[in-house]
Structures are given as C-alpha cells and as structure tokens.
Amino acid sequence: MFKYRSPRLSEVRLQDGFLFPRQRTNGKVTIPSAVRQCRDTGRIDAFRLQWRPGMAKQPHIYWDSDFAKVLEGMALQLLVEPNAGLAAELDEYVDLVISAQQPDGFLNTYFIQVEPEKRWKKLITDHELYCAGHLMEAAVAHFQATGQRKFLDCLCRYADYIATVFGPEPHQKKGCPGHEEIELALCKLYDVTGEKRYLDLAEFFVNSRGQTPNYFQTEEGVAEDYLPVVQAQRPVHEQRTAEGHAVRAVYLYCAMADLSARTGDAVLLTRCEEIWKNITEKRMYLTGGIGSTPMNERFTCDYHLPHDGYAESCASIGLLFFTRRMMNLTGKACYADVLEQILYNGALSGISLEGDRFFYVNRLETGVDTWEHGVTYARERRPWFSCSCCPTSFCRFLPQLASFCWSYGQSELRLEIPAAGQATFRNCQVEVQSQYPYDGHIRIVFHGQEPFTFSCRIPGWCRNASVSLNGQDLSSLQRQNGCLTWKRLWQDGDVVELSLAMPVEIVRADLRVSACRGRVAIRRGPLVYAVEGLDNAADPGSLLLDPESAWQFEAVEGLPEGTLGLRGKGWKESLPDDCGLYFSATPQFEAVSILAVPYALWQNRGDSRMSVWLRNGKGC
C-alpha cells in the first residue's frame, strides 16, 4: 500500500522561477519541436502503415516509444494548462495510432511493416514490449486528460492480446522484455481500468525475469555474462544491487515498487529499498545521474563514478520516478532528499532553457579529453538523436514537475519541495511563496478552513531551520521523519514561515570514488554548482578552488532573472610551454576569482569546458 499518493496534476501548480518556466516551455517549445521531429523523421507516418521495403524512413524498433512519449506528454500538458489546439492535435494523432492496430490487437509499426515474421522472436533486443508499455502510458494519460476511452480501449485490446502470448500456461511464452517498461505501464492500466489481469501480467513479466531456466539463454541464446545488463541474472526477489543498463534497471525497480504496493509483496519492497540504497549510497553522481559506462549504458560496481561517465537523461528521470514511488510507499525523508537532488540538478540539465536541445549524457566535466563517440555522447545539447529517447522523456516529465513538490496522505498534505506554487487539499488552498531554490525563506499561506495534518519537509541538506506559525516561533517543534508536522484546523490566512539556512558548502566524495579524490564541489541548498570556462579566466581543468573561500552572490548575464551565481577564490595553474605529455617541471599558480553557476543551467550561453569537481587548492 502506498502511504502517500502523488497529487493529480490538476491539484497543484507552480509559480516559481526555476521549475515553472520549464513546464511552460514544454507546451510552447518542447512538445511542438518533438512532434516536428517525429513528423520529419517518419515516426508519425509509420502509423499510416504505408511503408514498403525499399522506401525511405524505414520504421525502427523503438520509434513507437518515442511518439508514444510525446503523446503522453501532450496529454499531461493538457492537464496542466488547457490548450484547444494541442487537444485537437492529440486527438488526431490518437486516431492515427488506433488506426494502425491489427485485428488481433497487435500494434507496432516496425513489426507490422518491416519484419512481421520476427514478432516476439527476440525479446532481448527488439523492444516490442517496451513500445507497448509507452503506448499504454500514453493511453492512460490521454484517458485522464480527456475522459475519452478510445485510446485506452485500444491499448487494453493490445494488452489482452499480449496476455494471450505471454503467461504461465504451457503454450505461452515465459519471456520478459529485454527493455523493461511494460511492467509499470500495466500497473497504470490496472489502476485506471480496475482489471486485475493487467496487474497479473505485470507481475508475470517481473517475476519471470532471471528464473531458471533463463528464457534469454534457452530461447534466444544470450550469453550468461550479458544477463545482468538486462537485470535477468537472478529472480527479482533475489536482486539486491542495481545492475545493468541504467534506464532499464530503474524502470524495472519502478514496477517492483508498483507491484509491492498493489499486491502487498513485502519482499519486493525490501528489495526496492536495498537497491535504492545501493544506487544512492554507492552508484549515483552528485547530480543525481546514474550509469557508469557507455558500454551498455550500465551500472558497473560500487563507487565507480568516472568524471566522464554516462549519466543519461532518461536514467536520471527514471531514478526520479522510482524515488517518487519509494516516497509514496514509505514516506521516508531520504527519498525526498534524493528526489530533490535529481530534480534540481541532473534531470533538468538534460534540456536547454529554450526547451529544444537535449543532452543524452549529462557529464559532470568536459575537457579537451572528453571523448565524443558520435552524436550520442556529444558535449553540446542536440535537437534530436537517432535513438531519441531522451528528448521525448522530457515531453512527459516536465508537465509533472509540480507533482514532485507535494505528497498527499489520507488526511495529510506534505510539502516536499517549497517551490513557489500551490496545492489544493480538500477545501483548502495552500500557497507557497518563495524564491526557492535560491532563497531559504518560505512563506506558506492557507486559504480556506479545513482540519488536516500539514507537514513540511526540512531538506536533508539543511542544518539550521527556523519555523513559525502565525508569527509564533515553533523552531523547537519535534521533527517526524524529517518533517515538521501540525495537525490542526487550518484557518483562512494562517501563515507558516520557514527559514532554511542555505550557506555555500564545499562537498567531497567518499575516498573510494577515485575520480573525485582531491576534488571538491560547490553546493548551496539543493543546487550543485558547475564552473564553466566562459565565466572564468581559464579552462576549469586548470582551476583549483580555495575550500576556505568566502562567497558572493552574483547575477549571471544570459541566465534567467533571479539566478544566483557564486563567486569565490582559487588559483589557476599554468605550465611552461612544450613540457610534453609527461614532465617534471613545476607548475605556476596565480590567484584568481572563480564564478560558478547552477549545474542544471550550464551550456546555455555557448560552448565551453565545464567542471563540477574542482581540484582542492589547499592540498592536505
């Protein structure tokens, strides 16, 4: 059972300067741009089923998922802000997708048109179930946004067909997808339809993973050492560490959390807690990114977090989704801390402020020696990729931003992230006034009279918080689970004021993270800062930070109004010319000032080198 639920998008809204502009830009720029890309590349026309061998724009195995995520984003965006034009466009595309469904319920533009004989033949690589899952999520969002059942019914037919192919009966396939996604989508389908067979199918897919004999080995000839890449090295009830392809992994863990909430499977919940701890305590970048190597875009081993690692946008967003589920399941403070860490850093870094360029990989450092293997790992954001999962993830992620700021309990409203905005709880509107994340002074105003418990999370990064209710100091109030909590009859005009001390902090990493040894990062409140070459006298690689530096706030030209840059002190290292690759000359150091900007906003003012981890100029 979930202890909390995420708010419906109609219950909450944002008014802040950090998150809200991204959400607004999604409707204006990100979604239209993704639709245009889907149209130009053939992803939309693929659903017309008119492609024939030899023609251009041959559908690809993952194309349907891209367009499905855009459709889901359109539906969610409609829940945030009505838009008749967008609604009409969505309706048209939904009809197009429905029109491609086959008589047996199958719906996949690649396997209908390109390789019909290969349907369900190569689950390890072929993404049919992954695409089906994203179409289900889109259909659920469409139903929630419009109340229309046509798309939902279409995907229920598809799910019913899939349930004839896969399952425990002797004649059925015992396989599961090589790329998870359908499992969590089937849980959503169950939630909106109440049809237990969808939950059963989700459970079948999750539980058939990693069984002996292993379907991927016996039916598809997959080598044993590849099994962890797809989280199939052992049954999920025995998985305790995060393994393999990071996006696939967190999608699986989302489904495990969903299942445990709906079936009461306590072991699965324990595994989720263990895996989440393994990720966040040993396998996550400071920015909330995950994935330690481009080889299979995967988790590797504890503390292996190279500075030029592989923090894919989709993986950060997926970890945020998993973390949100764990918040809802447990209500524990640790989850909200990490959710905030991902949200304000490694997730939003993936999209440009203009909303139409994307990182596939969110690096923590770029230098001369940053290896760009093709477009995917490019140092600059790109409008689209041949494998374009990341841009389309933003379409559906950004409309949900407000929902991450609040948790709804049975008779409790909890403010998780005090970004300016508001939430409606029963008859009460709770308004948050703040300049968060740049300022720790928060004013929470209640409109309407209602008895309920109001909780306010004190972020884990905050060491000094004061709070008052209607001017009365309540700083000595006991915290429960990281929150200040009041149960009372809230009155129209009640004001809770919260003051979160937000000093600049110098952060170090566990010594076992070899890439970070001798380096420090700058953090203030929830924001991790980055040093860009264009703000500084030198490539960040030649800068050393004075960890005892005093800091000054500074407006940064070219970044949104209100953005606080941080100016501190350090040194610039230089070497005699022509030293060669390795040398015994002694470097020179010159005192310089260093300007840092929020990591989530880097690379929005032109290309230059960047570093999150600067060398500690004081040595030992």
Place this chain on the structure above:
Amino acid sequence: MFKYRSPRLSEVRLQDGFLFPRQRTNGKVTIPSAVRQCRDTGRIDAFRLQWRPGMAKQPHIYWDSDFAKVLEGMALQLLVEPNAGLAAELDEYVDLVISAQQPDGFLNTYFIQVEPEKRWKKLITDHELYCAGHLMEAAVAHFQATGQRKFLDCLCRYADYIATVFGPEPHQKKGCPGHEEIELALCKLYDVTGEKRYLDLAEFFVNSRGQTPNYFQTEEGVAEDYLPVVQAQRPVHEQRTAEGHAVRAVYLYCAMADLSARTGDAVLLTRCEEIWKNITEKRMYLTGGIGSTPMNERFTCDYHLPHDGYAESCASIGLLFFTRRMMNLTGKACYADVLEQILYNGALSGISLEGDRFFYVNRLETGVDTWEHGVTYARERRPWFSCSCCPTSFCRFLPQLASFCWSYGQSELRLEIPAAGQATFRNCQVEVQSQYPYDGHIRIVFHGQEPFTFSCRIPGWCRNASVSLNGQDLSSLQRQNGCLTWKRLWQDGDVVELSLAMPVEIVRADLRVSACRGRVAIRRGPLVYAVEGLDNAADPGSLLLDPESAWQFEAVEGLPEGTLGLRGKGWKESLPDDCGLYFSATPQFEAVSILAVPYALWQNRGDSRMSVWLRNGKGC
C-alpha cells in the same frame, strides 16, 4: 630503407637482473604453460581436423593465432638458448600444423571444420587473415631457428592461395583484414624468401584499407562510424592520428613502416612519423600503455587517458614493435626513449615474475571502484583467457628482449639500452656491465680488435651524464642524435664508462589529461614506480605524496634481489565514519611514509590496491 637493423637473436645476449630472468623464465615456464593451455583448451587438437558439430572444444576463429604465437615463441627461444626437447616438441607441432593444410593451400582450423561456407565472407570480424599472418610469422621464425623449410613452404603455399583470392584483378576480392597482422607477416615472408609477390600482397592489403568504395561497407554492411575501429575510415596515406582498436592499429602501423622501408614510399613513412607522434605525445599512458576504453579496446581522442583505461598487454607490445621499426628506419633518439619506457614498464607489467600469469589490461590504478567486467579486465593476473592473445604474445616477445638493447648499422653498433649483456659486432664482442635500470653507472668493455663506430644512447630522461674512454673524461663530447659516438679502431680491453644521473623525479601530466590533474607520479631512470597497498599503511587512494620528499632506497622483500624500492613522505587522508557518498565534513591528514616499487613488478606479492598517480599533497 632501414638505417639500422635489429640484431639477430644469436648476436646479442642479456645478463642483467631485470630483463634476462624474464627471458629465461619464458623457456622454463611461460612457453610450457602456454603449450599446456593450448592442449587443454583444444587449440592443438583443432589441427587434427577431427572436430565434428556437437563435439566439445569447438575451434574458435582466433584459436590458430594463439597456437601460432606459441610456435613462434618456441622458435625464437631456440635462437636464444638451444634446447633439444623444445626443438623436438616444436618439430612435432609444426608437422601437425602442416598436416592440416588443405589441397588449395588454405589452413585455418575454424573455417575448415566449423563454418567452411563462411570462408572470406566476413573479413571485418572473422580473423582468417589475422590467423594466417601469425602462422606466417611462426613459419619465418621456425625457418630462422632450424634452417628447415617445411613450415615456411607450407605458409608460402597458403600465401600464394590468399594471393589468388585477394588482389587488384576484377575477379579478386578487394578487401583487407578486420584485424591487421598479415601485412607485416607478408613483409617477413618477403624478407626470407625474396619473393616480391608477398610484398605486393602486403601492399595490396595496406593500400586497399579505407578506399572508396569501402569494402567493409559495400560487401559486409559495416556502419560508417565503425570504420575507424578497424583503421578503415580513410586510405592509410591520409591517416594522421592513431584510431580505433589499439592492437590492430599498431600492427597496421608496423606494416606501414615495413612497406615504406621496402618500397621507398616516403608518404607512408611521414604518416608513420605523424601517427607515432600522435600516440606518444597525446594518447599514451605514462607506462607506455595505449587504448583509452574497453569499448572496442580503442584509441579515443587526444589526452583521453583515464586512470582505469585499457592498456592491453598486446597493445603495449605492438607499440614497442612499431617503435622499434621507427628506430630502425630513422635512427632518431625519440623512438629509443619510448621503446625503453614501454619495455621497462607497461610491457613487462603484463606478466608475473613466475611467468605464468598475465594481465590482459595493465591498469595504472586499482581501487574499490575498479570495474572488473568478467575475466578480461580482472584486477589480478590470470593464467589464461578465453581470448588469450596476451599470454601468447609474451611467448614470442620475451625471447627478443636482448635485441631491443642494440641497433646494428652498416658500420656502427649502437647501444640503446645499457642492460648487462653483450653484443657481437664483426670480430668484436662488446660487453655491458651494469646494474641497470637501478644504477646509472655503466661499464662497456671491448673484446677483440675492430674498426667501427660505437654509439651509446644517452636516455632522454637523463639530464646529467658523464663518460670516459679508458679513464679519459670525454663528457664534453658532442652528442649526435641523442648519442655519444666514437669512430675508432677498438682495441681489446678498451673500456667506456658511462655515468647516468638517476635521481628520483616527480612527474606530472599535461593538464589536458583530466584524470591526472593534481596528481604526481614517481619515476627514476626508465622506471615508473607504483604504490601498492600491501607496502603501505593505507589504500593508495587515500595517500597524498609530498612532492618535495627526500627519497631513500629500500630492498623489497618478495621482489628479485637488487630491486630498489623508493621510500618517501606523504600523508594519509581519513574521514569521519558514515559521511555518506557526498558530504561536507573536513578530512584529517596524518603524516606517513610511502614505499613505491617498480610498476612492472607490481602484483607479484599478493593482491592489494595500486596507484601510479598519487595525489599531490601540497595542493597549489
């Protein structure tokens, strides 16, 4: 034209304590152990051609190359030290290999037995030409060691058959191997047979690489972005940087150097010089290792040299072979400096002192966060690998150690590396007495009377050298191309004494190498030092070196007599318990002494963490 030649193995020998024991161990341990592995895994029986589908020990596409390299090693070892048992064993194996040759000349156990229909169908991956090349090298060595032509004739027949399949005629394939090797082997075949058709075939393979249309693309459907992995992104005459799979690359560059020497192709020589500069000035580890990522085991971009990179043993040895050719072609000092750097560090680190365990990857650091992806990237040396190119490379590399110490000119003998040993030049024996690489005092004694030019390389790392001839100080002698040179009638009993100052040096890397920023390494003479956990109070990852430390020599128990460890000063960093992955606590530092051992000898006394690059404890 080569300006110098490598000495024949019968012309030189070693008596030192660093290289010679490896060579001796090769005959006693390394070769017998490799033969046993080849027998146990089926690599030898494969040549009996009795494998049938369904049987165990199915031949693999690269098996023949492994056994060929062992045979080459056996032959070369016989040139170093006569051994009747070894000679008889070699003869038996050579007969077995010859017996597997097909009537048309084809000789490949995989494509004869497992997939006969696939012969020459997939050059990009299938290694037929690579295996053929190693068999040719083995046959040439066998001929040189025994004077027998049977193996050589067999491989000439094979080469003649290959020349009917590949070539410029309309009916011939225009392809080249996905893994280079046959090109340099054909040059050797040309050298011993004088048959120009083998040189022509080598030239055909080298020059057909990267042409338009690209064979790999048009005939085998290889994606364009994969072409650099096999050095086929453009014609070799237009290649200026080292690209792709590091072993394949250096084997190609060896062949380019060989061709330019034999055909007078000056452009090819210029390309070799440019590529070699690109490698050694921008893409090589301090230890002489190459390859920056396990993804395709490849070169990536300039200065991308991660601390947990991919310095494969075969790649270091291959770079040494390429460098030796460049020494011979140009006689320039820069080449000998790098050859020595590879030889004393990243090449010999690949094999245990006992001679029967091997690194596939020669890391410069191992920590908790060292990712071990299966056996290949293991932190400890292993007796064998499923892809066992590295162990068998040592079998054929170690017998050649003495030959790297000398260069033979028309009327000039050049001492490149003053390891104790001797060379025969015409009627003169030149004996080197030294404790090199641990001591810079070298005594060179001439036995016999002979007029010739004697040159003595002053290593690039040496800033202060003095020299005398028969007691007369000649330190003011002009160096030519990094060498001191005397042209005279050498007399029996002449003595040249050389004193190379060999202080401990603190080495830094170019700031563009981000993994090394803020770190220093320890070098003395040609030796790079490493810090192992078992010699020190802490995991090397928590140590900081005092770059101004004084140093003391120290015998190291468990390492060969004469090994000099270096003891200096530094600090050990420690942190409060339970800081978490990222934290703002301040570390504590405690003064400690630090013991370093030669990198080539690490991991010979049990498993512990290791680091070549230590943090600089003085900051800026």
